[in-house]
Amino acid sequence: MIKELLIYPDERILTPCTDVRIFDSKLWDVIENMKDTMEANNLDALSAIQIAIPYNIIVIKHHGIYKEYINPRIIRVDGKMQNIESTPYYPNIEQNIPRHGSISIIYDDRHGNTHTALIDDPWLSGTIQRKIDYLFGGTFLAKLPKAQRDMVIDTLAKGGIVASEEICPLFSPKDYFVSFADKLLILSALSLLAPLTTWGKNHIAAIIMAKNIFLISVVLIMIGFFFFAQWQAKRYKQCTSCQIGNNIGVIVKRFVAVAILGIASYFILG
Amino acid sequence: MKEIEKRIKPYDANFTTMVPTAFVKAMRTCVLWQIIRFIVINLKMLVVVRKSH
Amino acid sequence: MARVIVMGGGVSGHTAATFAKKWLGKDHEVVVVTPNARWNWIPSNIWVGVGEMTKDDVTFELAPVYHKAGIDYRQAKALGIHPEGGSTHGDKPYIVIEYTGQGKEGQKEELTYDYLINATGPKLNFAATPGLGDANGLGEFTVSVCTADHAEHANHELQKIFEKAKHSKQTVLIGTGHGMCTCQGAAFEYIFNVEHEAKKAGVRDNLDIKWISNESFLGDFGIGGLHMKRGGYAASSRLFAESLFSERGVNWTIGAAVTQVEKGKAHYEQLDGTTGVIDFDFAMLIPPFAGVGLKAIAKDGTDITDQMFAPNGFMKVDANYAAGAYENWKASDWPKTYQSTVADNVFAVGIAFAPPHPISKPMKSPSGRDIFPTPPRTGMPSGIIGKTVAHSICDKILKGKNAHLHEASMAHMGAACVASAGKGLTNGTAAALTVYPVVPDFETYPGLGRDLDYTFGEIGLAGHWIKHILHHMFIYKAKLNPGWTLIPE
Numbered sequence: 157m158i159k160e161l162l163i164y165p166d167e168r169i170l171t172p173c174t175d176v177r178i179f180d181s182k183l184w185d186v187i188e189n190m191k192d193t194m195e196a197n198n199l200d201a202l203s204a205i206q207i208a209i210p211y212n213i214i215v216i217k218h219h220g221i222y223k224e225y226i227n228p229r230i231i232r233v234d235g236k237m238q239n240i241e242s243t244p245y246y247p248n249i250e251q252n253i254p255r256h257g258s259i260s261i262i263y264d265d266r267h268g269n270t271h272t273a274l275i276d277d278p279w280l281s282g283t284i285q286r287k288i289d290y291l292f293g294g295t296f297l298a299k300l301p302k303a304q305r306d307m308v309i310d311t312l313a314k315g316g317i318v319a320s321e322e323i324c325p326l327f328s329p330k331d332y333f334v335s336f337a338d339k340l341l342i343l344s345a346l347s348l349l350a351p352l353t354t355w356g357k358n359h360i361a362a363i364i365m366a367k368n369i370f371l372i373s374v375v376l377i378m379i380g381f382f383f384f385a386q387w388q389a390k391r392y393k394q395c396t397s398c399q400i401g402n403n404i405g406v407i408v409k410r411f412v413a414v415a416i417l418g419i420a421s422y423f424i425l426g
Numbered sequence: 427m428k429e430i431e432k433r434i435k436p437y438d439a440n441f442t443t444m445v446p447t448a449f450v451k452a453m454r455t456c457v458l459w460q461i462i463r464f465i466v467i468n469l470k471m472l473v474v475v476r477k478s479h
Numbered sequence: 480m481a482r483v484i485v486m487g488g489g490v491s492g493h494t495a496a497t498f499a500k501k502w503l504g505k506d507h508e509v510v511v512v513t514p515n516a517r518w519n520w521i522p523s524n525i526w527v528g529v530g531e532m533t534k535d536d537v538t539f540e541l542a543p544v545y546h547k548a549g550i551d552y553r554q555a556k557a558l559g560i561h562p563e564g565g566s567t568h569g570d571k572p573y574i575v576i577e578y579t580g581q582g583k584e585g586q587k588e589e590l591t592y593d594y595l596i597n598a599t600g601p602k603l604n605f606a607a608t609p610g611l612g613d614a615n616g617l618g619e620f621t622v623s624v625c626t627a628d629h630a631e632h633a634n635h636e637l638q639k640i641f642e643k644a645k646h647s648k649q650t651v652l653i654g655t656g657h658g659m660c661t662c663q664g665a666a667f668e669y670i671f672n673v674e675h676e677a678k679k680a681g682v683r684d685n686l687d688i689k690w691i692s693n694e695s696f697l698g699d700f701g702i703g704g705l706h707m708k709r710g711g712y713a714a715s716s717r718l719f720a721e722s723l724f725s726e727r728g729v730n731w732t733i734g735a736a737v738t739q740v741e742k743g744k745a746h747y748e749q750l751d752g753t754t755g756v757i758d759f760d761f762a763m764l765i766p767p768f769a770g771v772g773l774k775a776i777a778k779d780g781t782d783i784t785d786q787m788f789a790p791n792g793f794m795k796v797d798a799n800y801a802a803g804a805y806e807n808w809k810a811s812d813w814p815k816t817y818q819s820t821v822a823d824n825v826f827a828v829g830i831a832f833a834p835p836h837p838i839s840k841p842m843k844s845p846s847g848r849d850i851f852p853t854p855p856r857t858g859m860p861s862g863i864i865g866k867t868v869a870h871s872i873c874d875k876i877l878k879g880k881n882a883h884l885h886e887a888s889m890a891h892m893g894a895a896c897v898a899s900a901g902k903g904l905t906n907g908t909a910a911a912l913t914v915y916p917v918v919p920d921f922e923t924y925p926g927l928g929r930d931l932d933y934t935f936g937e938i939g940l941a942g943h944w945i946k947h948i949l950h951h952m953f954i955y956k957a958k959l960n961p962g963w964t965l966i967p968e
Contacts, residue, residue, distance in 0.1 A: 451726070453939070454908055454938060454939040454940060455905065455906055455908065455939070455940045456940075457905060457940065460939055460940040460941040460944070461941070463937065463939055463940075463941035464941035464944055464945065467911045467937065467941055467942065467945060468945065470913060470933075470935060471895040471911070471913055471945070473933065474893035474894075474895050474913040474915055474933050475859070475893070475895060475967045475968075477893055477915060477933060478859070478860075478863055478891075478892040478893045478894075478915075479863060479967070479968075
């Protein structure tokens with residue numbers, strides 16, 4: 157059966173896979189589905205997680221023959237090469253990835269018998285390494301320096317796969333505002349524990365001072381957040397999570413927290 | 427990154443792995459950030475300890 | 480008046496003995512039989528091994544603590560168990576001990592018991608790999624950090640290497656010394672502490688640090704690896720470990736069984752059948768563990784050791800030892816009450832109980848050599864198991880023989896683990912990890928067998944602080960200082 161391939165930005169690709177323990181017809185069905193999917197998409201290699209099945213299974217078509225590697229582990233590596241790689245997960249992206257020229261692997265076949273193999277064919281070696289990366293919950297982008305990784309993500313976004321003008325981003329810098337404000341709130345809350353300590357007056361006074369600065373900062377950060385969010389909402393018109401109601405909710409919650417902490421500290425710390 | 431490059435020689439087992447960025451490494455020993463992590467990790471561990479008894 | 484004997488005073492034995500005494504009070508007797516005069520907080524031995532702590536920092540005299548608690552302390556090693564009684568004791572079961580201290584060295588004594596807890600821990604089976612050491616402990620070619628004394632010796636040798644490294648290149652090899660070792664965690668901590676100390680001593684550039692282990696992938700740790708949540712998805716400990724090894728410039732050889740050690744050379748065989756030799760100037764290789772070699776004898780004098788103990792010397796308890804192949808393993812195979820299969824008043828806790836099967840995937844090299852980690856039973860789980868068994872025994876004594884046994888299966892138990900990667904108040908780091916449950920439960924959590932909500936890991940300074948606090952907290956607890964019962968296992 158032909159299965160749907162996971163394509164960026166589907167994060168299920170990051171799911172780590174587990175070893176196959178039972179070698180029965182269910183496993184063989186999965187392998188057949190992988191082969192059908194490879195045929196339909198004209199692919200040479202596939203990890204089970206690429207069709208959303210989180211098991212350590214790799215199928216590779218080498219010189220027209222299908223090879224199955226179950227629970228593969230790389231035991232030894234030798235040599236290095238730059239391998240030009242592409243993967244259906246990131247359509248139309250080609251990257252130069254550092255790989256080992258030859259690897260020694262141990263794996264099970266579809267009946268659960270263990271085999272070892274020395275793979276010195278550069279193409280096969282590189283492909284197996286890329287597929288094993290998927291099994292452990294990573295993609296080849298993890299192997300690239302951060303700047304290059306960001307560039308690829310950016311290219312993907314501009315390539316029409318994610319139309320950034322239409323769809324709101326999964327992560328926006330405004331989340332930094334919220335997260336920072338929350339951390340300050342936690343620290344402020346901790347200052348309420350000061351009377352439990354045996355610290356001197358000067359120390360406690362310093363803590364109260366810091367807490368006051370934190371609370372005021374939270375208010376200022378939330379004001380900054382409001383303007384930033386407004387600006388962003390204009391940019392991404394269809395973005396539900398950017399809508400004013402939502403943002404105001406976020407702000408009101410923090411204001412309430414600041415008020416409660418302020419009142420509590422007035423009574424506790426005096 | 428230089429420090430890392432110095433250690434990674436050809437034919438090493440480890441030259442194809444991902445390495446943390448300077449920022450990630452700096453955060454690991456940033457006292458202020460680690461105080462926050464200290465609280466968070468302690469809470470997480472307490473949950474696991476409670477669940478195990 | 481009932482007598483409870485605890486053989487062994489490690490993490491689980493000490494926990495069991497102290498709780499048993501607390502719950503039983505003065506009306507009953509608790510006896511601890513342990514060959515050591517000092518209690519050792521084993522996780523901190525790593526720091527002794529790099530000279531950041533001394534033996535006195537990680538150990539303390541047991542006698543005053545047991546005296547204060549009202550526990551009868553015998554510095555002796557247990558030789559045999561007579562679960563059906565015999566000799567002059569009639570039907571009363573007893574154990575034979577041989578003193579190693581208290582001025583009675585070499586004397587043998589028979590001690591009867593109502594309940595027996597076997598917490599004898601591991602025998603460090605150096606003899607399993609030729610050259611790794613002899614049956615008495617250390618060999619001449621490698622060091623170990625398994626006991627405080629070994630760790631002191633390791634530090635002594637390490638400092639010599641640091642001194643030499645000021646002038647010439649030195650190779651340090653750290654890892655496991657056999658195909659079926661457990662405790663990769665200790666070697667993992669040691670390698671990064673050595674790396675950290677080398678940097679501090681300014682000799683890092685002249686030190687080639689290498690890792691060798693029996694794991695089939697880096698980050699297996701004997702529990703089949705673990706997963707850490709990152710942005711809603713889990714990353715494998717393999718990525719985490721490989722990244723750390725690369726960052727610290729440590730080479731690795733995995734899926735390897737050290738088959739023989741000579742002066743400056745470690746021979747190994749890997750899972751793919753290749754063999755090789757690593758040259759070293761300093762090697763810390765963890766030995767495999769075996770049972771301490773207790774004998775079990777029936778009333779008529781016949782040897783029933785093979786009924787009471789598994790072939791590796793660990794005690795058989797209420798586990799399913801007949802699970803067979805990997806695909807049949809179930810979380811329910813793991814023991815719950817730790818009651819012996821032979822006698823219902825004998826229990827085994829900590830490393831002393833025989834696990835039903837490994838946790839990591841078993842693997843063999845083409846020559847048939849087993850190369851995979853055996854399951855860890857240390858730290859937090861062993862403390863919890865010790866306390867649970869003490870609870871069961873106290874209930875049996877106080878509420879009657881039919882009292883319900885308490886359960887603590889490693890398949891329903893998490894572990895919080897902090898692995899040091901360098902000591903220092905502002906520049907130390909440690910990996911803080913939790914995993915739940917320790918033994919993957921594929922029925923409850925299909926797929927990975929673990930609950931990802933309670934499995935996480937992170938490296939940083941905060942982890943180091945936690946490790947340091949734990950050191951003081953657990954020694955405080957073990958010394959039975961005020962409030963010790965409030966500190967969790």
